[in-house]
Amino acid sequence: MPNGPLTKLRDFTRSRTRVRKSVMTDNSQQPGQFMLLIREMIDMAYVYESDTDKFYQKFREKISVESLRDRGIIEPDMLLHKPHYHRMCSELKREDAELWALLKAGFKTRELMVIYGHTNINSVYVKINRLRKRLNRKMRELIDDRGV
Numbered sequence: 001m002p003n004g005p006l007t008k009l010r011d012f013t014r015s016r017t018r019v020r021k022s023v024m025t026d027n028s029q030q031p032g033q034f035m036l037l038i039r040e041m042i043d044m045a046y047v048y049e050s051d052t053d054k055f056y057q058k059f060r061e062k063i064s065v066e067s068l069r070d071r072g073i074i075e076p077d078m079l080l081h082k083p084h085y086h087r088m089c090s091e092l093k094r095e096d097a098e099l100w101a102l103l104k105a106g107f108k109t110r111e112l113m114v115i116y117g118h119t120n121i122n123s124v125y126v127k128i129n130r131l132r133k134r135l136n137r138k139m140r141e142l143i144d145d146r147g148v
Helices: 005-016 030-047 052-062 065-071 076-081 083-089 094-104 109-116 121-146
Strands: none
Touching: 030 052, 030 065, 065 094, 065 109, 076 094, 094 109, 094 121, 109 121
């Protein structure tokens, strides 16, 4: 099957191996959790090889923002508590920090569309632009506070 679950899983895995190494070293448990997630997806591809709809449903559950956060693959709290970002992030919502963590990890817009479960890529562009506006506004406030 050229477009079966195994092909999709292989393509996803290849794209994720390109994640910046600096992001992977932020947490010592992260590489282990990442490998566990890959193994679970391989197992799902084996189990649901004949039922692509069921595979896709389970796949989306495994790569949801909540699942990635719970596994420690993305850590929005780390962004919120790093001294470098603390003043900038103090007023951001948790969802903003999650999106920022995904962007810092190198996820592309179309990948974010799948992770968030959106059917329209424009929804992700709107999320990213709103986050950028909030961050730019906060950066301007920080610069003004410093008298620069």
